[in-house]
Amino acid sequence: MEWLERMNRVLDYIEDHLEEKMDYKKIAQIACCSEYHFSRMFSSIIGISLSEYIRRRRLTLAAFEIQKSNHRITDIAMKYGYDSVDSFTRAFKKTHGLTPTAAREKGTSLKAFPKISFQISIKGDTEMEYRIENVDFELRIVGKGKTVKTSRAFKTIPTLWSTARKDGLMDKLIDMSWENPKCMLESLLGVCGKEAAITDEHFTYFMGVRYDGESPEDLETLIIPKSTWAVFPNIPEAWKRLYSEWVPTSGYELADLPCIECYYPPKHKPGHELWVPIIPKK
Structure with a gap:
């Protein structure tokens, strides 16, 4: 359906721009609604704010890169929108429970937040009164x-x-x-x-x-x-x-x-x- 297509185009746009400054107005335009309404809709449906979803996706990709590459922590922090290693470390630790440096150790357990997709949920047990x-x-x-x-x-x-x-x-x-x-x-x-x-x-x-x-x-x-x-x-x-x-x-x-x-x-x-x-x- 058209609505689902728009929502999933939004998610594709977000995924393609995780290494850049996110344009929230552009996101709303793709969704064909206001920035305010889309932000509210997203939070209501997903259970977290749009900015939090973007933050989690960036930190998920950052964790993958830390474990798979020898790139400097500073460069990875800048790549995913953090102005300093300190702010990146705080955010990373809040999400993954350990520092970026510790994440490089073999056998370390991290959290991955996959890309979501919008689907219509067909339910027969919960009516929607209106x-x-x-x-x-x-x-x-x-x-x-x-x-x-x-x-x-x-x-x-x-x-x-x-x-x-x-x-x-x-x-x-x-x-x-x-x-x-x-x-x-x-x-x-x-x-x-x-x-x-x-x-x-x-x-x-x-x-x-x-x-x-x-x-x-x-x-x-x-x-x-x-x-x-x-x-x-x-x-x-x-x-x-x-x-x-x-x-x-x-x-x-x-x-x-x-x-x-x-x-x-x-x-x-x-x-x-x-x-x-x-x-x-x-």
């Missing part, structure tokens, strides 16, 4: 946007919500959202950028709620046009299975709008949902 929501009006979302570095978004966003809880923004949004519910999107909303294709080094992560009243002076307003959404309970599980199981076989593709993470009030079932903008596949 529903289709047609929102035939503009979504007016009021809140605050924060600038996020794309490559660190996966770690930065939880910190933004933690800060919002401490500085009172979260309570203010809750009061605006839940006192007068108007639609299924009545929850705390995390909107990633303004378009699906986040190709810049930074983007705006918008924390807000759907609100039709007069916007407070200290908050911003974001308008999302009417669209059709695939809605999945359990955000972490949804991210993990969305690209590998649902999208390839659904007959839909992602629309050029941001995904929205919805965090509902206490005792709401489910507690959170992922809203994914979709259009019929051409």
Whole structure:
């Protein structure tokens, strides 16, 4: 399938450039999605971050080269992207449990992390719950946007919500959202950028709620046009299975709008949902 072909082209690209500075924007372009979304998708499906996978592959090849050749440790470190022998030694020891010099001794046991490949997993015992929501009006979302570095978004966003809880923004949004519910999107909303294709080094992560009243002076307003959404309970599980199981076989593709993470009030079932903008596949 087209999705699998794109993902495996990404892995081929990574493998061909392990001895160079990795171009994360190029990786996202090959995958036909934003840098942020691909990084998130990869982490959800594989269980480790994209950067960690690349690090492990480089250290695997470095270990092979150390054992098979007489090349200097310094040259091998530089070849696989390390600025100094010290930083290479720390990373190597963390992965393999011993120093590069010790790895040259005969009979030494090392760890190899092979190249992965994407495949569709056909499972009959685990269904994937979802529903289709047609929102035939503009979504007016009021809140605050924060600038996020794309490559660190996966770690930065939880910190933004933690800060919002401490500085009172979260309570203010809750009061605006839940006192007068108007639609299924009545929850705390995390909107990633303004378009699906986040190709810049930074983007705006918008924390807000759907609100039709007069916007407070200290908050911003974001308008999302009417669209059709695939809605999945359990955000972490949804991210993990969305690209590998649902999208390839659904007959839909992602629309050029941001995904929205919805965090509902206490005792709401489910507690959170992922809203994914979709259009019929051409």
